[in-house]
Amino acid sequence: MLSKDALEKLLVHLDEDRERAGEKYETLRLGLIRFFEWRGCAFSEDHADETIDRVARRVVQGEEIRNIHNYTAGVARFVFMEIMKEREKQQIALRQLPQDPGREETPDDDTRGKCLRRCLQALGPESSQLIMDYYRDEGRNKIDLRKKLAEQRGISAHTLRMRLQRLRDRLEECIADCLNSRSQSDQ
């Protein structure tokens, strides 16, 4: 757990301006969560916090860190190596136990479909139509269609791609909330 003093020192290390330091901290943490996700870790947020914790402790101990981002990336790699070692040990232990699939509880397709429709509606008619159009075709047709969608809006293909990425993020967030509230109301 990161102490208040350690967090303060880490923030100062990120930027002298308090507001900018807060933003940089958020970017660093989100980047670390992605780092662990892209390596297939199930508890990426916990690992990100563990990494920040270790970096902050080094800062408190007065270690000279010239490039905090480079240093943090190095610490994250160490944390990941430890996770891998732990995973190997667990797998060996699991192989010796009787088989238990231990399936992750996933919402059924019907619930997911309802949430998807609700969240598409919440995005507004034009945005949801844009998403539908974006996913309509496959292969060469898909490429041509996306080019046309960008031209119709007078924007570059890159801007359209980034716009879709942001829309999908909003959709994902909305669906996660919707599934959560439905599972809570079922309990």
Added chain:
Amino acid sequence: MKQSGEDKRLTDYLLGNLPESEEIRLEEQYLANSDAQDRLAAVEDDLVEAFLEGQLSARERKQLEARFLASRRGRRKLELAKSLMALASQQKPVQEPKPSPFYPLRWVFTTAALLLVFALGWWMSVNMRQSSTSERAASQSNGTNAQKGPAVAHPTQTPVPTANPPENTNPTMIASIVLSPVARNTDQSARLTIPQGARTVQIQLDLEVDHHKSYRATLLGAGDEPKLNRRHLKAESTRSGRAVVLSLPASLFEQGEYTILLGPDQNGSTPIAEYTFIVQKK
């Protein structure tokens, strides 16, 4: 999967195919820069799509399954893309409007209306010229030529005490534009013309709903690179409803495409609206 150089590099990173030294360089970039994270997230989406469409090699599939798709968010993303593809394939494409049988007739009416407007305009200008000649004889006066209209960029000049002010030298010259969120704007992107000599660009961002105490705006360039961040912005009442108004230096803009992301003024919050416009400099 055909890709450009940078996208290929990012794809290789996500699949674990980059040499360690390059991996570290990239990690250093995205730990410091949210824009780099967004680019990786866009490539992540492309990979998931390619996975579902069977465009990845057997090796790439295995790599993606063992890495990103093994994470909770990866599985969620895969589910979402699968559902969207299924839903989109069920939906019929939106038909482009067919020309109505009265199309030629509509042209006749439009032309007649335009002729009427021109005739009326000519008659009014003749009348006004006659009356202003007599007024000028009595006294000389200066006035503003500020106008405001939705989604139209226009120069605004404050009164100048000289009789013949030199063109484009007024330090308060403003170019302004009113923008609607992207969701409401399916037509061509709005165009903002910045005249030579303009110092300030005023951008009115119309809000669909005003639910937040204050807002944060991020201006992105054509490559989605952040150009400017403004925080603590308050919504105000305008003729078109609630809006956030930004005053930015005109020197910030080059010709090209820009996007503004508007969101609640909290760290890590998701944007609630997006505005795209094209800048033209004269």
